[in-house]
Amino acid sequence: MKILVVEDELKAARALIKLITSVKPDVQISGPVQSVRSAIAFLETNPVPDLIFMDIQLSDGLSFEIFGKIKVPAPVIFCTAFNEYALEAFKTNGIAYILKPFNGADITAAFDKLDLLTKPTKNQNFAEAYLAKMIKASQETDGKKSFLVYKGTKYLTIDTSDIAYFFVHNEETRIVTFDNEWYPVDQSLDQTASQLPEKDFFRLNRQFLICFRAIKEVEHYFSRKLWVKLTVPVEEKLLVGKDKTSQFLHWLDKR
Template identity: 50%
Template structure:
């Protein structure tokens, strides 16, 4: 399997290379590119089997690449923004991974690519729309509780009693409505896939909030949104302008 990485963040590109080598040692990374221009030029001569692609590149949105280069292979989009999901799946996307991604996120992306290949091998006229829906839908129901360990004791916390999840010192925590804090072993990306998408929203890289915990919102500098919860957060909870539209759409979807 020949793989191309299109990513303008050095650390993210390096992390992807390491995870791909670990998860698919037989794969060959034939190129790493950090701009639309470089990617278009490279794709004129390269025919990869899979592309890992960021959306926000230094010279624009990566969807421009599809307008000027012929891409016939599956694409896994890795981005910090969730509002481009529909566009991604219209552009040969088979998975949409939010940063910061984990080993499990990339492993799941490879699983979906493998499932896609098996489907084409068995079916002469595949229904691509049905296939994409099948491989992107949650595989399990939303979690109703989380197992935690504190003071030498295990206990379970009902998901409905969790005000928000957050990262502190690179460790994932949950905060309950009665202000109890617990550490978790899951990454924030894993939790985002496990909880109800209707009840919880990942507002940024550090926080996932419960709809029931939201008290009020107000405009902030640089067109950001300041979110205030009924349970205080360790730092200000800000949503950037790129994500504010999807956030308000989520609030209205009741």
Template identity: 50%
Template sequence: MNIIIIEDEFRAAKSLQNLIKELKPEASLTGVYDSIETSVEALSKDHQPDLIFMDIHLSDGLSFEIFKQVEITCPVVFCTAFDQYMLDAFKSKGVDYVLKPFSREDIAEALRKVDELKKFFQKKELPDLEALLQKISQPQTTAKSSFLVFKNQKYTTILTENIAYFYIHNEITHLVTFNKQQFPLSQSLGQVAELVSPKQFFRVNRQYIVNFSAIKEMEHYFQRKIYVKLSVETPEKLLINKEKTHSFFSWLEDR
């Protein structure tokens, strides 16, 4: 698999390169580009890669301009600090939308989604890739109503409405109920986000997904962050960075 990175932040580009080499050592990183101009030039001359990791804010504009100047036939994983471009991203062959600062888990999940399409990419004649990607990126119409959990050698079912929040600890996802019970899950936090109702649950950062009903109060914090207090105590302070506060408050108002 040939992969290129379109990213104008040196540290983010370097981090992506290291994670891709670690998670997919058989892949070839064939180029790193930091602008619309250099990306268009490369994609116009060279063969299309199998996958692109693409930032949205580049030094000379928004990366969506690339799609207007050159035809891109491969899937794209968008990595950005802004969440307001999600709809545009999925319209532009996006198979995942990773928010910065991204984690190893985020990139692993993105590569897993791409692997699910691998059999299609290997064909000489691709199917209707646009329709396929649209189908994959569509949110589920029915949210998960319960989670099957295992603890103390017993299985039990937890209704989703009884879950105050989900969080990651030691790379394992856990759910915490309103009566303060805690259970490990087999799903990643990214998978949980796709299963629960986006109207009822919100991923406030890389570690936490919270239930609207669990939110007690909020207050301003350092560096324009928001400190969210839940009715059920969290192991650490629940902070939302300034880039995500707008979408968080929009979610709160969408009732």
């Protein structure tokens, strides 16, 4: 089996390749390819790989741009630190979606899914049904209605509709409400994002997950970034990197 690795962080790429070869010692691995541009060039000038492991945020943009510019005739296992791209991943060639940090069990499960989806005859329709099910599930989820928090000596229930944004402070995830009250949440920001409807919350970066209703205005910033201003106070500037600008504007427009 020939595998292409598309990953812009060399350390992460080496760790991924090590896990792949520990699960499938006989595979031939190309890469890592680190950008949208170089991935397109590779796929246009080399034999088609049997499988692609692909990060989503690359050095020059989102890997989804690849599918808009060329036909990618291979299944893709997406590997990313962010979970808000799952629906988009399964609309392309995605057969699995692995969140960083992953391990050998995650890689093995992804290969098992590939084997199931590529079995001949009786399972050919399974692949289409599986992808349709994933897309439908992502579209229909209403998300978590409330969060149980503990502050001081009390347990409190915070309605999701009252939350302006989530952020990470000293490795602790916190809720900030529209009343500008904050509460700790006993889970990671990744876990929190996976429980919320995509139409209502957006993961700006590794630290902030914001509610659409909390956005006051958006301005252009240096280096093709966007500056997001909220209706509640935030101690730092909330910036959208140039690699997520298009996705963020699309999210704003998708009402």
